[in-house]
Amino acid sequence: MSSLVPSFTYEGAKVTVGETVQSSSVNTNDFTSPLTYTVEAENKSTKKYVVKFTDNGISALYINTTGNAQVTSKDIYVSGTLKTVSNFKDITYEGKTEVKGRGNSTWSMPKKPYRIKLDKKASLLGMPESKNWVLLANYADKTLIRNELAFILSRNMNRSFTVKSRYVEFYLNGQYLGSYQLTEQVKEGKGLVDIEEQAKGTIALPDLSGGYLIEQDLFATGEPVYFKTAKNMPFVIKYPDEDEINQQQKDYIKSHFQKLEDALYASNFTDPVNGYRKYFDVNSYVDYYIINEVIGNPDAFRSTYMFKKRNDDKIYVGPVWDFDKAANNDNRLGDQVNGLMYNSAFEPKIWFKRLMEDPAFRQRIKSRWNELKPAILALPNAIDPLEKKLAVSQVRNFTRWDILKKQSYLELVVNGSYQGEITYLRRFLTNHINWLDAKFNSSEYQ
Template sequence: MRKILLIAFLATAVLSCKKDAVKPSTQTPADDLAINALPTVVLKASHNPGKLTADVNCTFKGSEVSALVPTIDNNKTFVVDFTTGVPNAVVTVNGVVQQSGVTAVDFTNPVTYTVSVNGINRKYKFTLKNFTGIPVLYLNTSGPIVSKDDYVTGTLVVNTNGLYEQPKNNIALQAKGRGNSTWTVPKKPYRLKFDSKAELLGMPAAKNWVLLANYADRTLIRTSLAFEMGRKIGAHFTPQTRFVELVLNGTHLGSYVLTSQVEIHENRVNIAELKETDETGDAITGGYLLEVDFRLDAPLWFRTKKNLPFTLKDPDELTDAQFAYIKDYIQQTEDAIFADNFADPVNGYAKYINVDSFINWYLIEELGLNIDSKDQSSVYYYKDRNGKLGMGPLWDFDISFGNTWLPGNIWYTKGGLWFKRLFQDPAFVKKVRTKWALVKSREKDIYKRIDEMALYMNLSQQKNFEIWPLLKPDGLPLQSRGDYNGEVAYAKEWIGKRILWLDANFAAL
């Protein structure tokens, strides 16, 4: 009886399978392409000799295909191996039929792969990145860069890694060193001067650019973070930044921050450009870009009556009349700040300074407890034609956000010569509190942005600290947190505590 039942069951199962097998399919060629156009895409080492030592499997996200190859070389021509899950499908790039494992493709910019069958197409955007996935700058010079004063000629080759539009990828330039204390450390910062204006990694066209080494910042992100925070609250003329890998004359130097040179320019500090003939009337009133710098490291400089050291940043050459004008205006400003009627909204300090620009600059500097911000250096002021004295741009935040020997529960920037006096005006304090409320309301956004930057920089920081082993306890004078994630976590924790302290103490003013 059991044998009879088993035979009947098997017969039923066979009939069922045959029935399913002959059931007509309702799936169309378009359905096949949508589901199974390119099941696998791989860059095989055997088909890319000299470029790969192991196969690289590509990843899919909808209709986007991406691959990260480990080489730092600026050669993005690769042979791709792929399979198609649809019979008789044809794969093309710009109308050229692709043969798996044979056809070489230039991936300098993203490439569109089209899979076609029976007149139906499925397109894939294929992006190939190399090394750490962030942009790579290849700086090649006619000789070594050994001076902050003397330029050497060269070229800059730009590999955007598909992240930015770059109209010109090969740029003629001059390069030299830059910085003060930062020039004395092993990982050097650089100044670039293009032969002609050019856009760079999505930033507006200009000639002058800066590569910051961030040697003392184990997170590598403090300056970029401060600049982003400044732009969000309206800090005047705050630069954009881009994280990049720098290869100098064939040697990888690690992770750098590319940003603007601080200068009067339509895309930088956008104020009137002073001409040599602008010596009278409205013309002589601007524009001027100044820096408080205790080193007095500029051809033109002066001290106020209260000994505040100003240097002329741009223009760095003035006529006697122009120098006398700006020196006198700065002194009138200081006199008004310390006058008995300094809080008078008409004839006091507000007659001479752009108060909002002072407050926006101050809040980012105080939050970061930037060591330079208390009348040391990188404290920039500008004066436009027929305008008041403003503060900005923000600059130089590698020694900030807890990356100092100072505790986070103190006033710092507020103790600067002029700010100490401005805080004696209740109207100024009220404006500071109002703007501080905006900064504090974005606290969660700050932590989110830190996490995003750290994730973006993950591979870059690994390569950087292989070259510069600064995460070790003896890597820098300041305490190490053991590894990169520890450094990032510490910065977030420090900012949280700093915000709590500032919030309580602004309220108590």
């Protein structure tokens, strides 16, 4: 709050703070204490306005770039400083950082998401130490909570790694950009995707066997290090890092994924020993699938994280990520209250369709659903606490981004208010979960 650049309109000759003439979106001021703005009319009469900030329970995150440089690229980092402030005035972190854009369709939106790389590992707002962080804008999600609901469900299912996050009020070079979600980056490491790190230059087994972090990604060809299988399934190699991975590592993981695909499409693919189970961890994929069906995620199959451990032939699926267009929030799918993402979500999903041809896989979905049913049925109850947490923050966000009464992206329904969006989400989850319960307990999943 010590260096903000306010935007305002007024009628009169000039606006001053003390003796300094103010211009909207130009002057920087300190708002840690109440600040008096004076508006002077043409006839020299004046009126004073006191601006006072109050704590809304959400921490603030400030990034100031070197020379106020604009952040316009997803490829080039801009240097600067980062500060987090809690309880309105307590600085909880301050240090050097780099920032760049991120996302596919989300980067084209007015409220943009960002990648953050600190100069050294640090804990931000109570989350585990890391250099790498993500700022989710949630522009397409007018509830601002769809991603967090998916993370909550994943944690309640005791998944091995679920992204941790905090809501923040984000300021870039003094400009308020809205209510954002600061999250851990999906990355290898202790407390993250816990796979073995490979020494630089690894070219031989057993070290060559892992770990690897992979993303099944529809947009893989736009990434630095990617491969495709014989059936044209696209994958990005996220770890080892693009500037360290060698050809032997690329060849190994591509070959291993091809072995998985070959086993999946073999005549004996359902064999519990020599079929796809030799290369696929079924339990992790079933959990991943259930989360994406519950939230109704259209991107469930075109953006999927996977990983491989050292000396373990199996590919594990997760963590979950990217739910801003979920829960009946994408008009390209139509109403999905009584629908399966297995049928309606975006391609590529040929691997999953093949898995669903195995009766044992369908049976595992049913049994796991019933094991998890208490946690799933309770998910709508998580909405109220999140709504209360964001009660003030969402008002500021939608003052900055006046989109509640208009279509901002591809929403199926424009509800006209934040409360309307919350009600719409709650109704979808409640009705969709009930429909899924009947579906997964039907004869199709025997």
